[in-house]
Amino acid sequence: MIKNTIKIGPYLIIFFGLLLSIFLNSYTNLDDCISYTYNYDQNNDLINFIFDYSIKKQNVNYLQLDLIPNYGGLFCIGSELYLDGVANQTFTTSLIFYKLYLGLTTIIIFTLYSLQKTNSIINFSFVVLLNTGIVMNIFFSKLIFDYHLLISLLAIFIFYHLFKIKNYDDKNTIFNLFVFINIYFLLFNYNLFSLFSILFFYIYIKKFTLVKNKTDVTNLLKYSVCIYYFLRLIAGLSGYEGNLRELWQSLSNGTYGGSPVFADLYYVFRILNCTNLTCPNEYNGYGPFFELVNINNSLKISVGLLSIFIISFLIFFVIETFNNLGKYNFYLFYLFVSPPVTFVLEFLFLDYFYI
Numbered sequence: 001m002i003k004n005t006i007k008i009g010p011y012l013i014i015f016f017g018l019l020l021s022i023f024l025n026s027y028t029n030l031d032d033c034i035s036y037t038y039n040y041d042q043n044n045d046l047i048n049f050i051f052d053y054s055i056k057k058q059n060v061n062y063l064q065l066d067l068i069p070n071y072g073g074l075f076c077i078g079s080e081l082y083l084d085g086v087a088n089q090t091f092t093t094s095l096i097f098y099k100l101y102l103g104l105t106t107i108i109i110f111t112l113y114s115l116q117k118t119n120s121i122i123n124f125s126f127v128v129l130l131n132t133g134i135v136m137n138i139f140f141s142k143l144i145f146d147y148h149l150l151i152s153l154l155a156i157f158i159f160y161h162l163f164k165i166k167n168y169d170d171k172n173t174i175f176n177l178f179v180f181i182n183i184y185f186l187l188f189n190y191n192l193f194s195l196f197s198i199l200f201f202y203i204y205i206k207k208f209t210l211v212k213n214k215t216d217v218t219n220l221l222k223y224s225v226c227i228y229y230f231l232r233l234i235a236g237l238s239g240y241e242g243n244l245r246e247l248w249q250s251l252s253n254g255t256y257g258g259s260p261v262f263a264d265l266y267y268v269f270r271i272l273n274c275t276n277l278t279c280p281n282e283y284n285g286y287g288p289f290f291e292l293v294n295i296n297n298s299l300k301i302s303v304g305l306l307s308i309f310i311i312s313f314l315i316f317f318v319i320e321t322f323n324n325l326g327k328y329n330f331y332l333f334y335l336f337v338s339p340p341v342t343f344v345l346e347f348l349f350l351d352y353f354y355i
Helices: 002-026 030-036 045-052 071-076 095-116 121-140 147-163 170-188 189-210 215-237 242-248 263-273 299-324 326-336 338-349 350-354
Strands: 054-057 060-064 079-081 090-093
Touching: 002 095, 002 121, 030 071, 030 079, 030 090, 045 054, 045 060, 054 147, 060 189, 090 121, 095 121, 095 147, 095 170, 147 170, 147 242, 170 189, 170 215, 189 326, 189 338, 189 350, 215 242, 215 299, 215 326, 263 299, 263 338, 299 326
Parallel strands: 060 090
Antiparallel strands: 054 060, 079 090
16 A cells, blocks of 8 residues: 555646646636735835836746735635736746745655655656646746756756665665755755754764765765855856846845845955045955055956856865765765855855955
């Protein structure tokens, strides 16, 4: 009975997603949906409200639903609003529930295939990609090419590397799931990863230190850190604008409210742009050297070039450290993506890297 449940479990998730999609598409009480959105006030100008509070994906406006405690808005997920004077299509959705549902179903599918103890990478890939498409249809009413498409690709990549060596004892299966959950939260919800990293580290110490280290596991951990740093760079170079703003938020631990990103580097080059501190609104926190030196520069170009150099060096350092100390792979993983390190990475404090 349990084996059959594990075997058909992924298909039940697909079937449930299809039913949910059909049910939500048949919901017709569209006039009430806009009232469930964040900051909606019927006295406000509708065009300005759409402009200020919608998220744009592929020329479509998406208004965020305020679902807690307004649970009635759940029926409005993926509903189209027919609004006068709005050129683009407008839908109501919930990015929070989207990330939660997509992440949870992907983890469950990964777990069920792991427990089947079969190396069916083609079957697994098909189910994961199909689930991602269904979830996007539920929440966006279409396939959206955004950052979270990488969840399915990440799951396929990790599944392939962890199960291409057919070692199917129960402890290794649980360990593979543990690796996947760590990397998933790191890349798609760092805020939660930072909150639970101590618990993850404790679980590793208590349960998995005796699990034989594999080169595949070390490589997964090494390259996941490198991917995290690289995505930080890509999102940072965007200047916290457009679709990459969501990427920056996913990689941050709740300190992304300020603008611009790489705030300390921007501060340094703003100070250098001031001749003898002629900028009245800038306080020099870096000492007398910055009072004497003036370098006229473009903030965006200067910050971009130096951030590329710093993060590229860090990626090189991560690779070399893992290559030389691979037997301590999890210790290195938790060190390189620990909240203090990522906090410095988020602001790029120049004095830390100088030291």
